Amino acid sequence: AQTVTQSQPEMSVQExxxxxxxxxxxxxxxxxxxxxxxxxxxxQMILVIRQEAYKQQNATENRFSVNFQKAAKSxxxxxxxxxxxxxxxxxxxxxxxGTGTASKLTFGTGxxxxxxx
Amino acid sequence: xxxVSQTPKYLVTQMGNDKSIKCEQNLGHDTMYWYKQDSKKFxxxxxxxxxxxxxxxxxxxxxxxPKSPDKxxxxxxxxxxxxxxxxxxxxxxxxxxxxxxxxxxxTRLTVL
Numbered sequence: 460a461q462t463v464t465q466s467q468p469e470m471s472v473q474e475x476x477x478x479x480x481x482x483x484x485x486x487x488x489x490x491x492x493x494x495x496x497x498x499x500x501x502x503q504m505i506l507v508i509r510q511e512a513y514k515q516q517n518a519t520e521n522r523f524s525v526n527f528q529k530a531a532k533s534x535x536x537x538x539x540x541x542x543x544x545x546x547x548x549x550x551x552x553x554x555x556x557g558t559g560t561a562s563k564l565t566f567g568t569g570x571x572x573x574x575x576x
Numbered sequence: 577x578x579x580v581s582q583t584p585k586y587l588v589t590q591m592g593n594d595k596s597i598k599c600e601q602n603l604g605h606d607t608m609y610w611y612k613q614d615s616k617k618f619x620x621x622x623x624x625x626x627x628x629x630x631x632x633x634x635x636x637x638x639x640x641x642p643k644s645p646d647k648x649x650x651x652x653x654x655x656x657x658x659x660x661x662x663x664x665x666x667x668x669x670x671x672x673x674x675x676x677x678x679x680x681x682x683t684r685l686t687v688l
Contacts, residue, residue: 494676498617504666504679548617559631562607562673563621 465567482551490556599667
């Protein structure tokens, strides 16, 4: 079974600085997808970024980028120029390639990010 | 404008009652999901429907019954509510089973 591990329960970053959130996963599959979702205090789950395992290039979305290391099964999220609005729980998630039961997301336990002035 | 909506947002009820949570998406997606987030914030899949057909049914007590009247709606009915059912329930949808999932705002269920 696939598992996703986020080893940092809490992180803190100063406004305008850069922070990296860690995620590792375990799978025997070669094709899959990885995601970072953000959950602010409003509890809405918001997609931050998505990475296809077959793509060697790391995904980026504005201030958010990932470092995808397939061999190491590592998928970290870098937030540059942190803003107060980035304060939230961040969840790493894995999805197997394919249809049917493969569509389920397996989540990590989350990292709570605090942004200080 | 709301893409995935859930009603109600908050639900407080007594043990033993039966309750329903409704989910609607206006994105034209054909796959919908229910996830449960427990008190420790852990999220886990419960059910998934693709074109009104059940495709994922994780180990969930049979007191939980999803119903999909059409592709845009996926409701969750819970019988004989227990204290342990208290959680936030999220509905999500995707264009297909292979696509990115977009979440609703969640329903916080509190069982007293």
